[in-house]
Amino acid sequence: MTVTIDVDPDDEAITRLRNGYKPAPGESVIEQVPLGDGEYWVPRRFDLISTGSSTTPGWRMAVVVRHGIPLCQRITIESSEQEVRSVDLRALRVEEMLELATRYVAVPVERDASGRVRARPLALADVRAGVTLPAVRAARRRARSRITPSILSEVADVYRQHDGRSPTRAVQQHFGLVSERTARFWVKRSRDAGFLGKSLPGKGGEQQP
Template sequence: MPQAVKTRINFETGYAETEGGTPLVRVGDRLLPQRITVVVPCRAGQPRITARLEVLDGIPQCRELSFASLENGREIKQLDLRDISIADLVERTFALFSQRVILEESDHMVAVQDFGSGARAEAARIIGQARKGKGARKITPAFLAEVAKVYREHGEKNPTQAVQRAFDVSPRMAGNYIRKARDLELLPEVTDGRRKR
């Protein structure tokens, strides 16, 4: 019976690995492992950091992050939390394992793993775009009707923030959605911060 083989990539401060048999999933023009474990071992008394990264619904994400002190190591401090950039961790780690699809036909697909800092930077950029949802959300009249509904439901208290939370976007993008909904007359115009009746 064939053994399931882990794939491990070492980097300066630790390693990332996939379990044997981890399926590959498509994200843009890349194939990524569905799950990756990242380990930054304890060094010089520093806490050990472990992260579980997964691709869910086409979006690479950090699903678990833990810190652990060694028996004789120092405690976990606020600076340990500040030193971790989740976006950077997810994008760079998945970029290490990414394979670029170069041919796709009905019955098969060919992908290659590009090497070098430029190739990894491009892979990280594509993964970052997938995480931000760029190009994934189509701004249709039906979508803008949903935006208008959320806005109206929270019209008396921070409607723009409600749109931001409901669609998981930046304040600027929420404002853009609201403006487009107004352009379609799904919401009333505003003057000096007050809605026209």
């Protein structure tokens, strides 16, 4: 089994390259965003890919970073040798794989006198030793324990955009939440905070003032 990381390039940068733009030495075509408190930056979107083996299926995990938090947005699993079984699904350690992938793509940054963010070199040996792991785990703890007002506001926006079309599931998919039950809790928190109106009796949705 081989595990690799695939990073999505910045769409705007790709367009510029196709139009003849030549990047400066060291310039990245990957859209980078802060991880957690901003000590490290990571690609906004990347995939973790396992090729599988003759006895285990392969899988692909899509990761998106929102509000500084890396979230598993989607997992696909397939096997060319045998059927995918329940035991294969139970073997997927989502949080562990997410941490593994993020620690390898995290880049330490510093700001120069003008305020521009610049990446600092980081040896692969340091990555393997786990120097980026505390920052990754700190960011992931925010996903489990801290739902900020800005997130609750975004929950309301996503819910309204999909009102009448499985809005709770849309919230789950948008934020990469593990279950629809968690998404319902986030929607409730958004209502309690006043970002989303009260639900219609027995129907969900949102009461209009």
